[in-house]
Amino acid sequence: MEIEEIRLKDFRCFYGESTISFSGDPERNVTIIYAENGVGKTTLLNALLWCFYGQTTARFEKSEDILNYDAKAEGRMIASVEVRFEHNGSRYVAKRFQRSGATGASEKPFRVARLEAGSQIYDIEPEDTFINTVIPREMAGHFLFDGEHAEIFLGEQNRAAIRDAVRDILGCTLIETAIEDLEAISKAFRRQMPGTGHSTQITDLNNLIDTINTQIDQSKDLIAQNELQRRSVEDQITDIEDKLRNTAQAKGLQGERDSLQGQMVRAERRRSEQEDDVLKWLGDEGRFIVSRRLTEEAFEFIDSEEHRGRIPSPYNEEFVRDLLHDETCICGAHIAPGSEIARKVASLLNHAANQAMRDRVTKVRGRLTNLKAGRAKAPERLMAAKRSLAHTNEEIGFIEARLADVSAKLKGVNFGDIAERESRREELRKELSTLDRARGTLEENLKTARHEVARHEREINLLAAQDVETRIFARRRALCEKIKGSLEVRLRDEEAQAKKVLRATIRKIIEATSRKNLTLQMSDDYVVSLRNADGIALPKSSGENQLLGLAFTAALVQFAKLRKGAQDMSLLPGTIAPLVLDSPFGQLDRVYRSATAEFIPRMASQVVLLLSQSQAADEVMEKLQGRIGKQYVLVRHNKGERGLKHIETRQFGHEIIETTLFEASFDGTSIVEVQ
Template sequence: MKLLKVKLFNFRQFYGAQTIAFSCDAKKNVTLVHAENGVGKTTLLNAIRWCFYGEVTNRFEAKDQILNFEAAAEKDPLASVEVTFEHEGRTYIVERHSSYRNGNGRGEMSLSAYSVDKNGSMHQLEAPDTFVNSVVPRAMAKYFFFDGEHAETFSSETNSRAVGQAIRDMLGCNVIEAAIQDLEYAARQYGNQLSDIPGEGELKLLAGRLKEFEEKQQHGKDRVVELIADKERLDDQIEEITSQLRQAEGARHIQRERDEKTRRLRAVQDGIKTAEQNVIRWVGAKTLPLVSRKLASETLSFIDEESLKGRIPSPYNEEFVQGLLKAELCVCGRELKPATPQWKLVADLLKKASNAELMRRVVRARTRIGVLKELRADAPRLLEAEQHRIASLAAEEKELEQAIGELGTQLKKLPIEEIAERERARQQLNEKRDEVIAKIGQYKLAVEQLDRSIRGVRSDQEKIQVKSERAKKLLTRRDVAQQGADLLRALLQQHEIDARQRIESIINEILEKTARRDYRFRFRDNFALDLTYADGKAVPKSEGENQLMSLAFISALVQFSMERSSKKDTPFFVPGTIAPLVLDSPFGKLDKRYKKDTASFVPQMASQVVLLLSSSQGDDDVVAVLSPYVGSEYVLISENRGPLGRKSEDEIVLRGKRRATSLFNRPRNLTRIEEV
């Protein structure tokens, strides 16, 4: 998909008809829109989202106030956005209208979509919502039309669930997730119908138990979702207080030290988890060599002893001996007449002769025993190394937890009451969070136990000698539905793992080009974004580094979606899409150096890029880096009915020309789009 133009009519600040045409040049793929804060950058981003989906970004204020105030005062009740774009070689127009004729202040929306033929004739499409969703699925849209001003929140410690959801959205999981839910529902319904069959008393009893377990399990799953939402709310509150402490004079240095130790604690805890997983793998891989020590030794001795006694065939080749007897000629040249003493001596060799398969078995047995001996010799050293690592990390974990607790105590004892109160509130929230986490663990454990109980009851149902043909059919259908759900879930999990690995790889490629230091990126198990130095130590991320990592994550999502768009071997997933990337204020928290480095990779983030920049973000250095890639450029002009008064005049210098961006004593308050 490529954007051709957007036409706004009485949409928010944009009075009357206003149009932007986007660059579609493959080399000059960037469209730049300059505007100061409050003039309409975010409105442009949201105009596209509103046109396609009837929704706007979460932080877009006064979401229902779509109609321009000047138009409303002039009794013009209509607002609209029209987007023209190319998709798969054809041109389309999508337009959304909002009418405010009803007088209740809420617009009545309508959506239309048209294909445009080579002659310019328009042909209306049925089901415009479905069409738009097939071009850029709604779940993926928020990552292509992205509010970069708040990008750093993507990489915050508390946003792991949103990150995980972003990957699932780009993976197109909604179809397969719906299929899993439908199959599990069908399996439950088939199971419930078993209790309605007359003459199957035991089956009816088991069906009742199964229904009880399934209802409890569903309740447990629902509670886990609710508790996770509670945890995220507490995380947000804790992060807000922590951010205040980072800025507070007198607490700043203590909070920064606590941040660093908290990051190190997470890295240590991840290390402990990895080492424990290595021990589990060690048990699986090294137990056989250790427990088979005596058996291996005795088997090797038996092979050697039997070979010595001649019970295991010696290396005479059976085919060779048979050849001599058939030719009636010995290797020494003498004749071997059948039934002669010489013939019998050669024939007796067959009793000890081996064929090729038998010798291969003996060789394989010897080789395997040798491998077991080598693995056994190495096993204790590997286990000791992991146990030593766990002990060392556990000791460091304890020290860090104590140090973090002491820093919290220092904050509570500060003479500044406001800071001490914030720290007390933070610790109370932490305690609540710990309680919620414990409950999440309890419910998850209960769900797992109920899952085992459910499978046990289903197994018991299968063992019963069912008399009714109807019951047999229901059992078969239930099992098929459940097996289908299990198969799809396993497929989904594997695709998520593959997606994480690919996105990690793309982000590390971006950081290698843009980051100041030798950083390494990875996802934690819970999808949190983790940045470390080359030695594995956690990076104490600044707001700028958070913004850079979030932009790298968005870029990786877009690239991953482009890669998936060409894959045809994933029928259970919504295909990826190729779409423009519209970024509002992408350089917000970056310093001068990071702005330039980030600007250098932005044009490669998508085949078409639209950047909405304020003067502080689109400074001379950034514009100079972007300039070779800019195919279209606009500036948003604020027109005001009132006088200049004591306000300073806003202006911007573009292409060597000075332009006023705020005009006064005008007929209306509005924003005007002007091409550079």
């Protein structure tokens, strides 16, 4: 999809009719719209979203109040947005309007027409379905992107937003709806098992399962609320730490604390490993110590009995049998079979030692020798492990003392509300720990409840197997569960594949743009972090979060492009669409702005940038030169007098445009193209 033109009529701050034509040149694929805060950048982004889907972003206040105030005062009643675009080789126009007051029964607020030979052909129905094939509603928010809040979207623990974004680009709506429907059908089949012989038992089990499922739903809701609370607390902590970090007098102390916290993580990891070593010693070598008395007494007994000729025995079994076989004593006397002498010789077999007994005595002596040798070496190994653990504990104690000292210094800083922020940060961390403990309890309860449901369902299946009529519903339910399970596995596999692609793309962008030698990590549960060479997750600045957010958006757009031709009945195909970025450089410093401006034109085949003067800095424009196809300026009109207000202008080459006008005929915004 490529946007050709947008036309606004009395839409919010845009009084009268205003038009913007977007660049369609593949080499100069960037259209820039310059405007200061409050003049209309965010309104333009929302005009596109509203035209296609009838919705706006969360930050678009009073979203139901669309009609321009001056137009309404003059008696005009209709606000509209019209977008002309190309898709798959054909041209279309989409138009949405809102009428103030009563709406005619025959009026359709949204229409889409094909453009052919200058005519508009209205043969596309339903229009909403068609637009969803161009840019699926779920994906739209990632192409119409609010850059100022990129850092919030990519917050350290904002797993839900990232997971939703991945699922949006995958087009998971169909498969998720199917899973929900199958779950409902499976439940209905379970309730329809009459069970002639066991109807009461099945009914009781069904009621019990329904009760537990209600508890499961409540637990899920509580977990979701916990996640929202946790996210809110983390945002507050991040905000406080950013303010502490960016406060000039506290910057050094905050940096030292960041370093100490990194050292603490590494030291605690070493301590855990060393404690494991001590426990391992007890398992592997503790027997050497506790066997001391055993080995001493065993050796004393064996040595004594050997000396007395009792161990292994004064006679060998083989020797005695040889005498009886040869019928000759060692003295040469004859041993007649069955004689008294033969019986006496044979009686020696009762106490004679065979080879197995001699081997046992040898093994016992060998093991006792090993225990004795191990006992001599074991204490040193234990002492070495304890010395390492003591050294690490000492290091942790030192770090804790330094952290306490830094915290005390921050609390004692004599300016602003630094101390209050420090105290509030500690309170929030305690609140975070409380939420984590509550989350753990809820998840454990949820796990137990699911096991209970599974157990009761097995009981129902056993009862159902005993009745022909009941078995029919049991089989139908089993089929639903099987299909649902297959879809869930499919969804997990698709997500896993998507995460691999996104990780690779984001890493490539971060490596090219970040000034630090950092590695991106996105865990399986969507925790996004930047890690140093030691693998330590580092706190991200607002600028780094915004850069990461833009990189993530670029990865989503590229992934959607890769999936454009996907032939899949369960997932929506991807799409190619313009990328509209509102204030993408807001939190970036000079270096990051330059790096970001260089890769933004490559993020999509058509890029629209909504920039204030501060964001359109020299380093940004230098990188964008050669990629800009169209430029516009939003001009603010005011009915009132200028008074003491300064004249605001923007210069483009030799052209100077006044961007704030007074004593105008209306209050609102006009659009001026820059040549």
